Amino acid sequence: MMRPKQAVVAWLLAGSVLLSVCAAWAAEPSAPAAKPSGAPIKVGHLASLTGSEANFGQSCDRGVQIAAEERNAAGGVLGRPVEISVVDDQSKNQEVNNCMMKLIQQDQVVAVVGEIASSNTMAAIPTAQKYKVPLVTPGSTNPEVTKRGDYVFRICYTDEYQGRVIARFAYKRLGTKNAAVITDQASAYSINLSKIFTDEFTKLGGKVAVEVAYKKTDSEYNAQVNQALQAKPDLLVLTGYYTNVGNIVQTARKAGFEGPCVGGDGWDADTLYQIGGKALDNTYFTNHYTPDDPNPKVQAFIAKYKSRHGAVPDAMAILGYDAAMVVFDAIQRAGATEGPKIRDALAATKDFVGLSGTITIDAERNAKKNIVVVGIKDAKQYLKEAWKDE
Amino acid sequence: MPVQLRNLVVLLAALGVPLLAQYLADRFALSPYAQAVLFKIGMNVTLAVGLSLIIGFAGQFSIGHAGFMSLGSFFSAAFTSFVLLHWTAGMDPALLSGDGFGAAFVRGGLLLGSMFVGTLAAAVGSIIVGVPSLRLRGDYLAIATLGFGEIVYNLLLIYLQKNSGDTALYIDYRLEFMSRPVNIASAWILALLAILVVRNLVSSTTGRALPAIREDEIAASAVGVNTTRYKLLAFVLGSVLAGAAGALESHQTLTANPASYRFDRSIELIVPVVLGGSGSLTGCVLASAAFTYLLELLRDLPSGAQQYRTILYAGVLVLVMILRPQGLMGRWELGDLAAFLRRRGKPAGGRAAPPTPIRTTTPPDASAPGFLSGKGTAPPRLTCEALTIRFGGLTAVNKFSLCLDAGEIVGLIGPNGAGKTTCFNMITGVYRPSAGDIRLADRSLVGCNCAAINGRGIARTFQNIRLFGDLTVLDNVRIALHAHLTTGVPAAIFRTPRFYHEERLARQQAMHLLTLFDLAGLASEVASSLPYGAQRRLEIARALATAPRILCLDEPAAGMNPAEKRDLMSLIRRIRDQFGLTILLIEHDMRVVMGVCERILVLDYGETIAEGRPEDIRDNPRVVEAYLGKPLGAQPAAKALA
Amino acid sequence: MDWFISQTISGLTLGGVYALIALGYSLVYGVLKLINFAHGDVYMVGAIAAFGTACAFGWGQTADEYVRSGVMLAMLAVAVVSCLGLGYVIERFAYRPLRRAPRLNSLITAIGVSFLLESIFQLPGVFGASPRGFPQCELPLGPIRLAGATVRLEQLLILGGTLFFLLVCRYIILHTRTGLGIRATSFHHDYARLMGVNVDRITSLTFLLGSGLAAVAGVFVGLYQHQVDPLMGVNAGLKAFTAAVVGGIGNLAGAVLGGILMGLSETYIAGSAFSAFRDAFAFALLILILLVRPGGLLGSVAPEKV
Known part of the structure; x- marks a missing residue:
């Protein structure tokens, strides 16, 4: 039999290790406030900093942090500094609820920016609704998201729009007629995009x-590529994420496919070019922005981001920045930090000039956004077309 | 009836305390975040308790346990989403989303209905996996549950993709009110009820079958425990709790996402059970509560440090396992700790009475009441007809025939490897004979499992002692009384008056048997700590506790000193007379065999080479040859055997 | 027909990789009766080590065949050596202290080690959370046409390599003293010890052998798929483990058979109209085989000595 003393010691050991470590980290002072005075206004950021979607969450967080800095440098919001509370949901659905609770209850945030993955944003909605805290998603493109509550806003386009643009671009500009659609069945984003593309x-x-x-x-x-090429298509549609797309294109090229490939904003990441390399020639994807955008604000952001993180920002960083800025702007216009007032101000957002274009929130709480078609050549992206609806 | 009253109070407390906690939390405006953490603790405790029953008590690995959560979460959410939406369509909105008690009651009822559907799905799933895989011993359940978890994930994904073009099921937002009863009260009622059920089960004679299976599955079935049934019981109960927790989780976020319940989640569920001390209810409750809280605290890490959270978690996991392999609590329960502290209070005479010297005689009154009173009739006749078994190309036993009449003591001897134990294994159902028949009172035993054969009145001991090593001496015997109880699992869980009656009776009987075998003073010792001779005797006592008519003893004298052997001989005769048994005995010690047996069979290389009275066997040249080789010249080597 | 040929070649290639990993599971299970959940991550470390080597030597930037072959051998060597080291460290410090503890403990420790490796490699300073592209290298021959089907040269190279290393493994197990020791230890620790086998040393060597094979698999997948990431071991590990069980865990020929079977069936299903059912089918196959043959295809359930 074990001696209980030993058990107690082991318990204490395990507990104190965990406690001391988190105490040490928690004790780190947060970023000092700049010129603006008074108690900071807190804005939450629900992000997947670790786990399978860590790259999205990390990019987005960098954008959000830069936005807060710039806003504080420009005098803050309502004369007070803004402060970002980030909480990591580990890319796990079951973590989202308590993350939101912590942001709203413990950190007392007035609004939340997040999440990228639509399924996680969905899980955050009940809490946001319950405590009347606006939730602004930078990158959830699932149309369903904003239908689930009047405190939920989106500052990017939806998959419905994106899917239609991909289909039209492929049919009208590329002149392709016979498509093979390759879907990531574990991702709602990909499933949805494939469906909309197919319909259109x-x-x-x-x-x-x-x-x-x-x-x-x-x-x-x-196996999948062999199966797809069996039908002798003149176009491959890859609606998944860059983590797989680069590889699939490679496999297809090696199997002898030379036609164009198209996809959505899930392609956007530097890694894509590194993985896909030359194989990515003659492929195209729709995105929220392109680094070629001559807009000086965009170029200034890119320069700042590059100097800090050593890479060109991807769309998630840009959208994170825009989402945070839209929230700051709404708080300023609302003149108050109560949830319902911020909500009304957010709903009234009109012609807000962001990095990813001009943002106007419509009655469904979505942003009507322009879309760019990016082409890839020699492992570099270029602006193929700034899409205009016809 | 104070015990019944106490149980009622405990039950009411299990229902009342969470409600009171919820009331106080609302009354004093406890932060909803803190409430959410408390909810999560309740949910995780429920999960840990369920898994502890499977892993800690029954000793089966379920490493795809999140799959059952997934079933609970998905089906309850589907029920809420599709069925409740129709049912509640005509209802007064104030009745559903109001703040009054009536509305809360209606919501709670609806949630309960959905949870029921979810748990039902989990139960069906666990039966589908459990029935085939729990028949087998070993890691099959682990592998089958692992596969099952993945199958559930994939099938739900395909279903969702085809029907909603999504990867998760979202409960219709009009049913937002359904997330309201998902609070401290519901989670803690579930958790406390789970603790109560599991505690009641594992601290009953019926439920002790579970740790017996964990300790030694073959021995458990040899004393009449239907191992498949009990493993299945633990597995289904644990899965049902997982299903209930899954249902709660899906209603909290109004989302059922199959991706949340994959392999990594299953591992998260196992960790507190093992860390807390596999087989300790207290340990797993404390560990899961502590872990949930600590992981919540770690959310305060600055964003740059978040990445170290998982590293820390994994590191602590490995370290604790290495530094304290038995888990933080080992097998200690709250009750043990209290008893320990009491003992510390009065330092000197604390421990159990010192072991009585082994060689005492004069058995107490043997006409035991209750289960052991025998069946009153003479033992039925056991016949083996041309029993043959082959392992691959090897015929281990060939055409073994035996007829055991009531009250006989028959010896089965032969050189090592002659096939004696194999005969036992066939008779007691461990092996199935390749040919031949075993009949007990003219009914065939072939194809019956160990437990069923034990139920028909044949008990055995093992050549290499197979006690339930980690359990106490008393428990070892009590488990064997198991088949005679008239009250079952429900009575154990609900603690009926009859249960208490039988529990008292079982204890009395077990102590009676222990006294008979000079083991009463060691009743609270752990079986594996007993000296060798005492373990042998305990095994016989345990076999007798199943109230057999025929007792098969496999080398009972092995490892005993001459004095112990002498006692054993008288003991064998005594129990035959007292309990009215037929005894079949394998033994190498010729003094013992010749001393107690009335008839002897000799096996060599699977063949019966001689049969007869001891004095005939002693002089049988074939027997002598089998033991000692061909005699040189005509000189009989019989003396060597005498 | 051409569909069938190209899918078969793909399936065999994938199956070969599974087989290499499955052997590690089976070897360790044979010796320790432990499901080594960290094994998939050893494979990941092998792939990442090869990736690091390839980057360091600028593989893919040179056109010189000799340099290329040299770098490729260096990749194999570095990957194998680092996995051998890792395998030894894991066995020595995480599993050996638990040799006498209940098996569940080793299982949890294995999972802990697996999490540890994954999260360490996910740190931005170490490797990072996103996948990275393996430096590319054009092989002298393009796709080969075979009865109307397209076969890639890498596939044939990997098939050949897999076969070679399987034969090496077979030689070690059947014809060396170490192999004899491994077989003896799998049979019974105490008996092996009585026969003069140093069980601790043999256990370490078994881990080394398994880790080495996983490293080879890692290099092959890196070359073949041009992509490595810290979580690549999770799925591959799960599949390879399943393959080992299907073939009969503890049985080495079974691990290879299971791996090939797994690779082929996955490829046939993924390349059909039912591609969504691929994983569901693979695991259903697992359960089905266990029901019909509890010991796996080539394994046997030894009757327990009572």
């Missing part, structure tokens, strides 16, 4: 010859 492409007169599925945790796509 068929409506335009094209044909989806074959649909194939993989999962984002896969690392091998020969």
Whole structure:
């Protein structure tokens, strides 16, 4: 039998290790406030800093932090400094609720920026609604998100719009007629985008010859690519994320496919070019912005981001920045920090000039945004077309 | 009836304390975040308790346990989303989303209905996995649950993709009010009820079958425990609790996302159970509560340090396992700790009475009341007809025939490897004979499992002692009384008056048997700590506790000194007379065999080479040859055997 | 027909990689009766080590065949050596102290080690959370046409390499003293010890052998898929473990058979109209085989000595 003393000692040991470490970290002072005075206004950021979607969360957080800095340098909000409370949901659905609770209850944030992944944003909505704290998602493109509550806003376009643009671009500009759609079946984003693309492409007169599925945790796509190429398509549609897309394009090129490939904003990451390399020539994806944008504000942001993090910002950083700025602007216009007032101000956002374009929130709490089609050549992206609806 | 009253109070407390906690939390405006943390603790405790029953008590690995949460979460959410939406469509909104008690009651009822659907799904799932895989011993459950978790994830994903074009099920937002009863009260009622059920189960004679299975599955079935049934019971109960927790979780966020319940989640569920001390209810409750709280505290880390959270978690996990392999609490329970402290209070005479010297005689009154009173009739006749078993190409036993009449003591001897124990294994159902028949009172035993054969009145001991090592001497015997109880699992869980009656009776009987075998003073010792001879006797006592008509003893004298052997011989005769048994005995010690047996069979290389009275066997040249080889010349080597 | 040929080649390639990893699971299970959940991460470390080497030597930037082959051998060497070291450290410090503890403990420790490796490699300073592209290198021959199907040269190279290392493993197990020791230790620790086998040393060597094979698999996948990431071991590990169980865990030929079977069935299903059912089918196959043959395809359930 064990001696209980030993058990107590072991318990204390385990407990104190954990406690001391978190106490040490918690004790670190947060960023000092700049010129603006008074108690800081806190804005939450619900982000996936670790886990499978860590790269999105980390990029977005960098954008949000830069936004807060710039706003504070420009006098803060309502004369008070803004402070960002970040909380990591580890890319896990089941963590979101308590993350939101912590932001709202413990950190007393007045609004929350987040999440990127639509499923996590969805899980955050009940809490936001319950405590009447506006939730502004920078990058959840699932149309369903803003339908679930009147405190939820989106500052990017939806998959419905994006999917239609991809289909039209492929049909009208690339002149392709016979598509193979390859879907990440573990991602709602990809499933949805594939569906919308298929509908629109068929409506335009094209044909989806074959649909194939993989999962984002896969690392091998020969079977799927073989199956897709079996139908002799002239276009590959890859609606998943860059983590798989680069690889799939490579596999397709090696199997002898030379036609164009298209996809959505999930492609956007520096890693894509590194993984895909030359194979990515003649591929195109829709995005929220392009680093080629001559807009000086965009170029200034890119320069700042580059000097700090050593990389060109991806769309998530830009959207994070815009989302935070839209929230600051709304608080300023509301003149108050109560949730319902900020909500009303957010709903009234009109012609806000952000890095990813001009943002106007419509009655469905979505932003009507312009979309750019990015092309890839020699492992570099270029602006193929700034899409205008026809 | 003070015990019944106490139980009622405990039950009411399990229901009342969470409600009171919820009331106080609302009354004093406890931060909803703190409330959410308390809710999560309640939910995680429920999960840990359920898994502790499977892993800690029954000793089965379920490493895809989150799959059952997923079923609970998905089906309850689907029920709420599709069915409740229709049912509540016509209801007064104030009745559903109002603040009054009536509305709260209606909401609670609706949630309960959804939870029921979720747990039902989890139960069905666990039966589908459990029935085939729990029949087998070993890691099959682990692998089957691992596969099952992945299958659940994939099938739900495909269903969702086809039907909603999404990867998660979202409860219709009009049913937002359904997330309101998901609070401290509901989580803690669930947790406390789970603790109560599991505690009541594992501290009953019926429920002790579970740790017996964990300790030694073959021995457990040899004393009449239907191991498949009990493993399944623990597994289904644990899965049902997971399903209930999953249902709560899906209603908290109005989302059922199958991706939340994959392998990594299953591991998260196992960790507190093992860290707290596998087999300690107190340990797993404390560990899961502490872990939930600590991980919540770690949210305060600045964003740059968040990445170290998982490293810290994994590091602590590995360190605790290495430094304290038995878990933080080992097998200690709250009750043990209290008893320990009491003992510390009065330092000198604390420990259990010193072991009585082994060689005492004069058994107490043997006409035991209750279960052991025998069946009154003579033992039925056991016959083996041409029993044959082959392992691959090896015929271990060939055409073994035996007829055991009531009250006989028959010896089965032969050189090592002759197939004696294999015969026992066939008779007691451990092995299935390749050919031949075993009949007890003209009914065949072939194909029956160990537990069923034990139920028919054949008990055995093992050549290499198979006690329930980590359990006490008393528990070892009590478990064997298990088959005679008329009250079952429900009575144990609900603690009916009859349960108490039988529990008292079982204790009395067990103590009676222990006294008979000079083990009463060691009743509260752990079985594996007993000296060898005492372990042998305990094994016989345990076999007798199943109230057999025929007792098979496999080398009971092995490892005993001459004095102990002498006692054993008289003991064997005594129990035959007192309990009215037939005894079949394997033994190498010829003094013992010749001394007690009335008839002897000799096996060599699986063949029966001789059968007869001891004095005939002693002089049988084939027997002598089998033991000593061919005699040189005509000189009989019989003396060597005498 | 061409669909069938190209899918079969892909399936065999994938199956070969599974087999290499599955062997590690089976070897360790044979010796320690432990499901080494950290094994998939050893494979990941092998791939990342090869990635580091390839980057350091600027593989893919040179056109010289000799330099390329040299770098490729260096990649294999570095990956194997680092995995051997890792395997030894894991066994020595995480598993050996628990040799006498309940098996569940080792299981939890294995999972802890797995989490530890994954989260360490996810740190931005170490490797980072995002996947990275393996430096690319054009092989002299393009796709080969075979009866109308396209076969890639890498696939054939990997198939050949897998076969070679499987034979090496077979030689070690069947024809060396160490192999004899491994077989003896798998049979029974105490008996092996009585016969003069140093069980601790043999256990370490078993881990080394398994880790080495995982490293080879890591290099192959890096070359083949041009992508490495810190979580790549999770899925591959789970599949390879399943393969080991399907073939009969503890049985080495079974691990190879299971791996090939797993690779083929996955590829056939993923390349059909039912690609969404791939994983569900793979795990259903697992449960089905366990029901029909509890010991796996080639394994046997030894009757327990009572």
